[in-house]
Each structure stands twice: as C-alpha cells, then as structure tokens.
Amino acid sequence: DTGVSQDPRHKITKRGQNVTFRCDPISEHNRLYWYRQTLGQGPEFLTYFQNEAQLEKSRLLSDRFSAERPKGSFSTLEIQRTEQGDSAMYLCASSLGGFAEAFFGQGTRLTVV
Amino acid sequence: EDKVVQSPLSLVVHEGDTVTLNCSYEVTNFRSLLWYKQEKKAPTFLFMLTSSGIEKKSGRLSSILDKKELFSILNITATQTGDSAVYLCAVEQGGSEKLVFGKGTKLTVNP
Numbered sequence: 344d345t346g347v348s349q350d351p352r353h354k355i356t357k358r359g360q361n362v363t364f365r366c367d368p369i370s371e372h373n374r375l376y377w378y379r380q381t382l383g384q385g386p387e388f389l390t391y392f393q394n395e396a397q398l399e400k401s402r403l404l405s406d407r408f409s410a411e412r413p414k415g416s417f418s419t420l421e422i423q424r425t426e427q428g429d430s431a432m433y434l435c436a437s438s439l440g441g442f443a444e445a446f447f448g449q450g451t452r453l454t455v456v
Numbered sequence: 457e458d459k460v461v462q463s464p465l466s467l468v469v470h471e472g473d474t475v476t477l478n479c480s481y482e483v484t485n486f487r488s489l490l491w492y493k494q495e496k497k498a499p500t501f502l503f504m505l506t507s508s509g510i511e512k513k514s515g516r517l518s519s520i521l522d523k524k525e526l527f528s529i530l531n532i533t534a535t536q537t538g539d540s541a542v543y544l545c546a547v548e549q550g551g552s553e554k555l556v557f558g559k560g561t562k563l564t565v566n567p
Contacts, residue, residue, distance in 0.1 A: 347498075376553070385460070385544050385557030386499070399553050434498065442548060442555055443490055447498035 347448035349435050355454045356425055363421045364451045368437030375418050376445065377410055378434040386434055392418060425455045458483040462545050462558035470566050473535050477561045479545030480527040489521055489528050490555065492544040499544055502530070535565045 348367040356362050368375050373394050378386035389408070391399040394415035407425075412418040422429055432452050438445035460481045469475055481489065488506045492499035503512045505521035505528060512519050516535075521528045532539055542562050546555040 374553070378555075383559065385546070385559050386555075387557070388554040391553040401554070432497070442553065443488070443501060443504040445501070447500075449497040 347435055347437050347446050349433075349448035349451050351451055352449060353452045353454075355456060358427060358455055359424055361421065361423045362425060362453065363419055364433055364435075364453075366418045366420070366435030366437075366448060368417070368435070369446060372437035372439050373415065374438045374440075374445070375412055376436045376438075376442070377418070377420050378436065380432045380434060380450075381430070389420070389433075422453075425453075427455050429453060430455045458547075458549070458556045460545055460547050460556050460558035462543075462561050464561060465559060466562045466564075468564045468566065469535055471536060473565075474531065474533045475535060475563060477530040477532075477543050477545075477563070478527065479529070479558055481545075481547045481556075482526065483547045483549055483556055485550040485552075486523070486547060487550040488548045490546045490548065491519055491528075491530050492546065494542045494544055494560065495540075502543075532563075535563075537565050537567055539563060540565045 350365045375392040377389040380386040388401050390410045392412040395412050407423045410420045432450040434450045435448045436445040463478045490504050491502040503519045508523040516533045519530045542560040544560045546557040
C-alpha cells in the first residue's frame, strides 16, 4: 500500500496519560500535515512540516502537543497529560506540491476516558 | 477571525435529485478554495478553485467560485446513494500552509 499510513487506528487512554501517534507519508512527499477533527466539525490545522523542518504550528496547539519528523520521512505527534477535550480524530496528510495534491491517511481516533 | 461557513449542515434527498451545497468565507489573503468528500475517515479531494466564474466539473459534480461575494457552491446532479457523505469546504491562505475548513454538509441520498 503506497498511501498515507497512520498508526494506531484507534487509541483509548486514561486522562493524564501520554500518547504518541505515527504517520508514514507517501514516499517522496516532502510536505506533511497534521489536522484534528472532532465530531460534527471540519478538520482543524495543527502543524506542517516541509522535510524535517516544522514550518508552521497552530496557536491552538498547547504545550502538551509536540510533533516531529526526523529525517523528513515519518512523523510522530505526541500528546502529554491527555485531557477529555483531546478526544478527536487525528488526521495526517502528505503532498509533493500544494495541499490540493495532498492525500489524507485514515486517521487515528483518540478517546480519552 | 478567519471563518468558513457551510450550509445547510445536513440534507436528505432522494436518488435522482439535484443538490446545491453552499460555502461562504471570510479569510485574510485568500488563495484558493477546495472541496472535499469525506465518507468514513479520510477526506478525498474534489476541486480546487482560484478564479471567479470558472466552473470546475467532474462527472455529475461541478463547482464555481465568486470571489466578489466570497462564496462557492458545489452542485451534484442526478444524485446516487454513493454520494452520501460529508462535503467539506476549505480555504487556503497565501503565506500559510494552513487550510481553514467549514463544518461540512452531511448529505444523505435515499434510494
């Protein structure tokens, strides 16, 4: 499968725990995006990488969120001290050009109990 | 504050009907408007619009942008049950890689 791959697909965690999600973009795609989507809402931008550089980060992203893309390939998104409000679908997308050419992964659904 | 507003939020039609979905926006430094279809998980790209008045068409779907009035419409003719999905509108801003999405329109097509 050469699409964008996200792992895990589902995660249930207790409030206060740390979680980490992984995104493997399409090979050769230098741009990688993270979005968050809650029920009944459109996706909300979290952060953007070009190769290994994190070039843009949403003001909505609190200090509990951190993302990395070592070596410009896969990316991880970590949430520390999870809260119930973090429950959402976390979507990753990658592209070679602009966002119109981006492909989304299937997402990781996080439930914080 | 940048915002994208879609209407209606929900729509139920019968197969064969024609539907029009609306998207209005207020964003700084507009660059383009994009439409996506989201069935279960990942949104899939439909159209990108950058110029006013030029219709983009793909099969039974078409879309047009009005940059003066700051809105776009997505038309679906002869709807099929497979068109049932959430349709998302998003705006791309110059100088940013961020897309601002609307809440989406949930379309249900009944047989």
